[in-house]
């Protein structure tokens with residue numbers, strides 16, 4: 001299948017979508033990953049993204065929105081370029097996860113799901129991210145940071161500010 | 170990056186290749202990789218299932234259902250295509266074992282999937298990872314691509330005439346999607362609302378076809394079992410609990426980490442010897458033994474073997490193998506609150522006892538923790554939780570209720586210490602209204 005001529009996505013994402021829909025016995029199976037990749041590409045799920053994904057999968061926009069609203073990683077508003085997701089669930093809590101979360105709040109001057117004025121950072125308190133034995137842990141976008149201390153967090157933030165942070169997409 | 174740990178009491182079967190560069194397919198092959206699948210092709214489905222039954226392997230996702238038996242329930246003849254589905258959604262708080270498998274031994278997951286497919290006659294397998302595990306998804310994707318490039322996947326694998334496809338899949342944040350039928354909904358591009366059981370997936374699963382769904386650790390154990398033989402594998406573990414398991418030890422221990430221990434290994438030893446004991450020499454207050462949904466144990470209850478049956482006898486569950494160690498400084502009401510907040514946040518809202526029950530439990534415990542409750546509220550919390558048990562559509566309701574009941578029962582004194590405007594005696598200044606929405 002050829003890449004859609006009128007796609008709103010980057011060439012890379014559009015090509016990925018062309019391939020994704022061919023992998024499954026039923027096209028719709030590509031929906032959840034497509035939404036996540038669309039978000040990676042555009043920063044959040046825009047109405048245009050919903051429309052194009054619906055069209056690619058022969059779904060109604062309604063169906064796409066209903067699925068979209070279910071998954072906690074998907075958002076319909078922009079986050080910061082670097083989204084800090086700090087776990088405060090039990091294993092992290094026991095190792096000062098809340099201290100780390102509070103430190104991030106102070107350091108960035110923002111609260112839960114807020115974005116810094118320059119758009120560079122956003123912050124989220126999240127549930128367990130599967131790094132419990134290396135607590136306290138957080139993710140910056142998709143990258144994991146563990147055994148955190150406030151000092152380590154400062155270095156991580158500085159690195160991203162200076163464009164030196166890890167970036168898995 | 171997750172730190173690898175090691176202890177002399179470990180029996181390294183599934184973790185044998187960790188830290189040895191086995192993400193590289195040639196290295197994996199050098200370390201006996203893709204041998205088991207060739208044996209499986211040669212000896213056929215019946216042999217595979219018999220070895221799996223002999224191994225005594227029980228589901229590492231948490232429920233402990235015998236894997237060989239589950240596979241044998243898949244009908245031999247089916248009009249609909251059959252599938253294998255690997256559950257790598259790993260979202261139970263305190264669980265991070267599948268994480269290290271994907272990181273260090275992705276080909277074991279692929280090879281296990283292939284063997285499961287051969288056993289039931291499936292031509293397609295899916296490996297589903299939670300959305301947060303993007304870097305692990307990339308490792309899995311590369312491993313799958315490398316396996317295709319070698320001709321291990323695709324048409325006519327190993328010249329057997331058998332075709333086999335494997336597709337990797339990602340979620341996008343939802344604990345409930347770890348429940349097998351909700352996971353199938355998600356994989357079909359829908360909201361992660363569970364399906365009614367029975368029928369079990371082994372009969373009607375993905376796209377309506379018979380489906381074997383197993384946890385990632387269960388699947389990654391499979392090649393090792395065929396290589397060492399079902400019976401020898403079973404012998405490593407305890408009665409009716411074959412083999413080893415990855416235990417993720419976290420919280421207040423000196424050496425947290427993921428350790429591979431034989432099934433039946435003593436929990437107290439796991440904490441005091443393997444993980445180095447309680448951190449900073451403090452006293453132990455409590456242990457949550459198998460992920461946040463499992464009922465808490467008191468210090469005098471931990472002299473027990475880590476297998477499904479012994480933990481059941483001890484009034485709790487082996488669950489997902491995530492052992493959380495809690496020292497004397499922790500307020501158990503706050504711990505109970507953090508636990509219920511999670512389940513309230515993750516309830517899919519489909520059925521009322523879970524949707525409303527988790528919400529009320531969160532509200533009541535929040536109020537109690539802040540000092541705004543009376544003695545009868547403690548009973549109400551327990552009564553509410555007890556009334557959720559068994560009355561929900563899927564086990565998430567139980568997962569919320571069971572630990573709550575145990576916290577109230579075993580730490581009643583601490584709940585009482587918060588009453589009548591006193592608030593938290595441990596952390597008087599803490600104000601932690603949940604931000605999570």
Ligand SMILES: NC(=O)C1=CN([C@@H]2O[C@H](COP(=O)(O)OP(=O)(O)OC[C@H]3O[C@@H](n4cnc5c(N)ncnc54)[C@H](O)[C@@H]3O)[C@@H](O)[C@H]2O)C=CC1
Nearest residue numbers: 230231232234242259260261264347369370371488489564
């Ligand atoms: N690993 C993790 O992150 C999490 C694990 N869990 C665990 O999940 C468990 C509950 O899971 P469920 O799947 O609801 O348990 P379940 O006991 O209903 O089923 C366990 C497995 O056996 C299969 N099975 C059971 N009876 C069968 C039959 N008669 N025929 C064919 N197959 C059959 C089921 O399909 C399933 O695959 C809890 O014990 C908990 O520990 C819960 C949350 C997260």
Ligand SMILES: Cc1cc2nc3c(=O)[nH]c(=O)nc-3n(C[C@H](O)[C@H](O)[C@H](O)COP(=O)(O)O)c2cc1C
Nearest residue numbers: 228229230256258259260347348349383384387564
């Ligand atoms: C709410 C809920 C969440 C679950 N999450 C997971 C999970 O993240 N990973 C997993 O392997 N099993 C999870 N399970 C258990 C699965 O439903 C299923 O029992 C398991 O994948 C079967 O594989 P096994 O037999 O190899 O354990 C969950 C169950 C429930 C009720």
Ligand code: SF4
Nearest residue numbers: 518519520523561563
């Ligand atoms: S028990 Fe909870 S998670 Fe399960 S179906 Fe009901 S509302 Fe959804």
Ligand code: FES
Nearest residue numbers: 087092128131132
């Ligand atoms: S509890 Fe924080 S990563 Fe699991």
